[in-house]
Amino acid sequence: MAWRRRYPFHWMSRDMEDLMLDMERMWGPTAVRILPPGGIADRMLPAIRGEFRVDVRDLEEEVIVVADLPGLEKEDISVSLINPVTLEIATFRRMESEEREKEYFVKERFSGSMKRIVVLPREVSEERANASFKNGVLEIRLKKAAVDKGTRIPIE
Template sequence: MVWRRYPIDSIWHEMDEMREEIDSLFRQMSERGRLLPAGGMSDRMLPAIRGEFRVDVREHDNDVIVVADLPGVDKEAVSLQLVNPRAIEISCERSDEREEKGKGFYMRERMSGSMRRIVALPTDVTDKDARASFRNGVLEVTLKKTKDAKKSRIAIE
């Protein structure tokens, strides 16, 4: 290890380099099919492992529709906020507890975490007449296009 003038900065820099190297190795293994086949399971699983979620944004005549995949999340744990006329924030908490008993063993697992993403929108929108629904782990938000909008929360039906 090389000591630099500022050892604390060096540690964080080295950790960033290690993380980038590990991400690169996972990408290489995925591309070669040794971890998960590219274009299949890896595209669905790796974002969830990293605490990310997929989002689609569509623009229609008077609306902008945002669809987010939030598997394993309860509706009550999802929060939406119009950050500015061109961005919406989707955040959620996820937790899961499993218990398994059998002859000669007992297992209990807990998983929890939070996810947050600010989604850029193609045009200015408003929260007036906004609609949001959450079914089977899929969040769909419909926002009206506008010329003037403000920051606000959107209730999920």
């Protein structure tokens, strides 16, 4: 009961969660893209949905993706190259113990799964790809795929 007195507008939180789920259905990775990748939508929607943030670097010979995943263990993370320009990072966080919600004064940490689809700036190859995880930071290094530059066509 004390919890309800501190948060009299608890129903607003539930409505916001429903709204965010609707937004994810509309603008999520499987939805039809209205805006081109790399714009404001790609930068802001992860923060709105409560997802982890990533940095993507486009270097001369490789693409580097860095994700902040505090509080996770290496075993809780899965990385998949869906296609040459799309990377999926999935996580699952377990709570230490089952505790009733009424015992909390504030509960902002969550348990469950998160998934992030990252659009890469160039086509990459799964060969020689590697990932490391240290101090809550995941770093994925992907070598760029060889691009055929075409052949010269002689002019008659």
